[in-house]
Amino acid sequence: MSLKFGILGLLAEQPLHGYDVKNRFESLLGGSWEVNFGQVYSTLQRLERDGLIEADGERGDRGKLAYRLTASGRKTLVDWLSRPESEPQQLREEIYVKLLLNTRLADGRLDDMLKAQRRVYMQRLKDLAELEQRARRERRDDLVLLFKGAILHTEADLKWTDACAEEIRNSNRKGGKAK
Amino acid sequence: MTRLVELIDVRKVYDGGAQHPALNGISLGVERGEFLAVMGPSGSGKSTLLNVVAGLDRPTSGRVLVDGRDLGRAGEAELARYRRSGVGFVFQFFNLLGSLTVLENVMVAAQLAGSGTAAARQRARELLAQLGIADQSGRYPARLSGGQQQRVAIARALVNQPLMLLADEPTGALDSRSGDQVMELLVELNRGGQTVLLVTHDAKLAARYAGRVVSLVDGRVADDVVLQPSTARAAEVVRVRVEEVAG
Numbered sequence: 001m002s003l004k005f006g007i008l009g010l011l012a013e014q015p016l017h018g019y020d021v022k023n024r025f026e027s028l029l030g031g032s033w034e035v036n037f038g039q040v041y042s043t044l045q046r047l048e049r050d051g052l053i054e055a056d057g058e059r060g061d062r063g064k065l066a067y068r069l070t071a072s073g074r075k076t077l078v079d080w081l082s083r084p085e086s087e088p089q090q091l092r093e094e095i096y097v098k099l100l101l102n103t104r105l106a107d108g109r110l111d112d113m114l115k116a117q118r119r120v121y122m123q124r125l126k127d128l129a130e131l132e133q134r135a136r137r138e139r140r141d142d143l144v145l146l147f148k149g150a151i152l153h154t155e156a157d158l159k160w161t162d163a164c165a166e167e168i169r170n171s172n173r174k175g176g177k178a179k
Numbered sequence: 180m181t182r183l184v185e186l187i188d189v190r191k192v193y194d195g196g197a198q199h200p201a202l203n204g205i206s207l208g209v210e211r212g213e214f215l216a217v218m219g220p221s222g223s224g225k226s227t228l229l230n231v232v233a234g235l236d237r238p239t240s241g242r243v244l245v246d247g248r249d250l251g252r253a254g255e256a257e258l259a260r261y262r263r264s265g266v267g268f269v270f271q272f273f274n275l276l277g278s279l280t281v282l283e284n285v286m287v288a289a290q291l292a293g294s295g296t297a298a299a300r301q302r303a304r305e306l307l308a309q310l311g312i313a314d315q316s317g318r319y320p321a322r323l324s325g326g327q328q329q330r331v332a333i334a335r336a337l338v339n340q341p342l343m344l345l346a347d348e349p350t351g352a353l354d355s356r357s358g359d360q361v362m363e364l365l366v367e368l369n370r371g372g373q374t375v376l377l378v379t380h381d382a383k384l385a386a387r388y389a390g391r392v393v394s395l396v397d398g399r400v401a402d403d404v405v406l407q408p409s410t411a412r413a414a415e416v417v418r419v420r421v422e423e424v425a426g
Binding site for chain 2: 002003006025029030031032033034035090115118119121122123124125126127128129130131143146147150151155158162165169
């Protein structure tokens, strides 16, 4: 997602200082993203320049400035919220490229590579389950959803590794080579 | 102390299936007190593995040692005794007897293993209380929810204080909430020292609850991994990608 819409969404609730924006964003994502303050600040400036947010009152103590959403900003946010996501799917490109290259370079390494990757996914499932439970205990329903999503993605990654292994086995059985 | 279960190069070939052995040279040890998940797609041999460990199937070759006992060489009577009190089975569809009450379902397993009625009743009552379903003792299984029926099945599996609990897709017929509760119960029993062997095709379930996951493919062990208890911070596991839009 883009920082721009995250900020618009936070300001839709109430006017905030740049520092509050950063903190709320971090808390919204349950620490799953460390926000760079410089990035937040430059995005705020750009949003102000584009007329999507504006200063809320005068510059306060130590030059702190609170921002609020403009009507145009609210419209932009609502449009974005109602649009389904249609960006190309992001695949875990690195593992995919490794697999392709390993297939071409050295057949013997494929099984080990898939096995090692599989173990990473299994441990990730355990970690995510623990995070989901923690979020549930802390009544962070929004984070529960985030972790559920991550679990489903990891399950898909795992199935994909298994499907790759199966293709390779079938191909070896037929005496062919995975190309 | 020796391992609780030791499989040495176990093969199991069903009649006419010589081309595709159900188990094709499995060597595997299970420690006392372990929570082990056996994973694999259907046809990978996981249920056969469970049946061999439970003494329901004899291996075609190789050795199956449980608590020092060689199941492949045990006589029928010894094997029957082992099946009754050495292992506790939990199935996907509970397999409770519909004409018996909850209490009787648990008691009868103890009585079949040689307990007197009074002792069986007392042990069954204790277990039903421990599993939080004492108030259902007099009811018939059909009146219980799926989650409650599975608890009764777990009580029945535990009544003879088995060496291990064998659970074959125990949450397969439950909604996710009751499934989680049943799994939490197995984890709790495991913390109390009960060895648990869980068979599942569900990686999420295996990873979440087991300390070790064995994956079978085509009757062989494809992987055997010990998972670390999770202490990770969110940012170490998952990141939401946030992009700064240029312009």
